[in-house]
Each structure stands twice: as structure tokens, then as C-alpha cells.
Amino acid sequence: MSRESALVSADWAEKNIAAPGVVFVEVDEDTTAYDGGHIAGAIKLDWRQDLQDPVRRDFVNKEQFEALLSSRGIANDDTVVLYGGNNNWFAAYAYWYFKLYGHGDVKLLDGGRKKWELDARPLSKDEVKRPATQYVAQEQDLSIRAFRDDVVKAIGVQNLIDVRSPDEYAGRLLAPAHLPQEQAQRAGHIPTALSVPWSKAANEDGTFKSDSELAELYAAAGIDDSKDTIAYCRIGERSSHTWFVLQEILGKANVKNYDGSWTEYGSLVGVPVALGDEPGKA
Amino acid sequence: MTAQTASTVAAGCAAPDQAAPLPLSVDLEKETVITGVVQSGGDPVAGAYVRLLDRTGEFTAEVVTSPAGQFRFFAAPGTWQLRALSRFGNGDATVTADRGVNEVSLAVA
Secondary structure, rough: HHHHHHOOOOOHHOOOOOOOOEEEEEEEEEOOHHHHHOOOOOOEOOOOOOEEEEEEEEOHHHHHHHHHHHOOOOOOEEEEEEEEHHHHHHHHHHHHHHHHOOOEEEEEEEHHHHHHOOOOOOOOOOOOOOOOOOOOOOOOOHHHHHHHHHHHHHHOEEEEEEEEOOOHHHHHOOOOOOOOOOOOOOOEEOOOOEEEHHHHEOOOOOOOOOHHOOOHHHHHOOOOOOEEEEEEEOOOHHHHHHHHHHHOOOOOOEEEEEEEOHHHOOOOOOOEOOOOOOOOOO | OOHHHHHHEOOOOOOOOOOOOOOOOOOOOOOEEEEEEHHHEEEEEEOOEEEEEEHHHHHEEEEEEOOOOOOEEOOOEEEEEEEEEEEOOOEEEEEEEEOOOEEEEOOOO
């Protein structure tokens, strides 16, 4: 993968809004953002209602994903262009999710909603309805998804990257600071995880930094390219952003996203936790 | 300590309606709320992007202002920087926050 195959610019997007075979999909944390105005023709996916199982803490299964995409009018051979707020956190999460279920051509709009809005590009409030399709998903590609046992085994062995803010990593905050801080789980990070906040990979307008800046960022942080890598955050969306950078932009091999992330790990009984600004020992 | 006494109002920003409404579940004995309005020439700016940076200048969170220009963060006691990006320009502010509600004025130009 490369920047060219995984990312599209706002200019490209504006020119291709009505292009056949291109479907724009908005995915936000604030799921009301779409209703206030979206890219013309874009459909909305609600990361919580549409992509999470309503009962178990897990994703929708293959059949549910097929039903979702079929009803929203996304076909297997469509180019899916994802974008959203929060610097594309949830759009990157959806990108990873589309890859997990084997969608062929999926791209992220560089800068997401923020750059689009700051550029004062047009937004539409028109309702979007696409004809239903017969979408067929693949089995989950578990080469890009880490579970808690993988993470515990990776301590001191693989690259673990904690992409939350430094205060969350150290245990001074339990959640990103736009959310209330009262949480059940313990604060801190997985021992030996390196702190590379997702935000270091993005410019202020939400676009990704250049390939050379990104390569330098992870090299300077001490990522060992001879080892596999697992990225995590609090609920797996910011780490999707970093997974996207490492695997899809920089083309690194064997990178997984731990979607259980800190809300799972920080609630586990009997696992080690490190506090403070240093990675800590295995 | 009550929310009232914990409130820190930044200089030049004494208007009582600066804070974004808080969910009832928020416990101001525990939370450190940083809130205010982004303004351009005295008018509130809706849809501005406000980011909270920690004492080292590292990104901690970002929100979009409400139709009334309001933003709100749940942080921790200490010194924080705020940075706003909008179509009307950008702006910065620094706040030393305590537990409770901390109001900050943030102008963009």
C-alpha cells in the first residue's frame, strides 16, 4: 500500500463527487454532524449503531456487514471514500473495518471533514438514497486485528504503540479530553508500549504528514521494523489512524490494530500496567 | 469544594453564559472542565475547531464549537493551551485549570 493508493485529496474528492462507482461515506464520532451537512451524495455510517454488535462487545459479523452495505447501496466493486470528523479517527476506523472484511478499493479523504470545512467546500443537507446491492464480504482478515492475548504476549517482544495523548499514556487522564473522565478501568499503559500520539502523524488541518516526516516519527520513537507491531488507544479508533499510517501509507508489514484497546486492557484482571511517562519493563 | 468556588474565570471573560451546558452526570467535584466561546470581532464562531494542548504543547483533544460558539473539555488540573482554527482565522489562549468549571475566552482573527 502507499499514500497514492490509500488517500485522496479534497481536490480529487470535489472533482469526483458524482463519479460513477465512487461512494463517499461519512463516519463520525458525533453522529449528528452528517445531518448538519455532508459531502453531496455521501451516505452515513454510524460507527456505534451500524458497526458494533448490539449485544456482545464485538463487531457486526460478516452477514450483518453484508446486509448493512447491501442496504446502503455499496457494491463490491465500488471505490469507497471514507471521511469524517475528529481528524478522521472514525473514518480511519471504518477504513480498517472495510479492510477487515476484504473490501477491494477503499480510500480515506485526507483531512476529512475538518479540512473540507476549513476550505469552505460545499456541504449538502439533501437526503441520499442509493439502490440496494448484493454485497458479499470476506471472512475477517485477522492479520490486521489484535486480540487481548496477542497483546499480552507482545509485551517486551513486539512493537506496542500507544497512540493516546501523553496524559492518557501516563495515567493522568483516562479518556480523550473532550469526554468525561470517570471510567471504571485503571489508568496507565501496557508495559513496554512506546508513546507515539496519533496526532504527531497529522497536520493541524487533519491531513497526514509527509511520508518522510512519518517515517522519521516512528524511527525516532524506536519502532523496530524487524518486529511485528500492534497499535492501541482507548477504543480502537485513534489506533486505526496510526494503523493506517504504518501499513497503508508507509507500507510496513505485520501491523495490527487492537480494537479492544485500553477500555479492555485496563479492565483485565492480572495483567501488568505501567504508570508514568516511561514505557516500563516487561 | 463546590462548582461555584472552583470556577476560574479568565481575565476579560466574566460573562456568565460562556460555558457549554454540562450533562447532569458530570461530577464537578472530580472533573476539570475547560469551557468557553470562540469569538471573532465579538461574535461567536460556530463550527470552529478548538484543540486542547498539554503543558508540552502535545495534542490532547479537539472539539467543534456549537452554534453558539461554545467548546468544552474534560481535562485535569494544570496548565493547558487552547488553539482555535476557523474560517475567520486562528487564535490561542492559555488556561491554568482547577477542578470544577474553568471559563476561557478564545478570540480568532
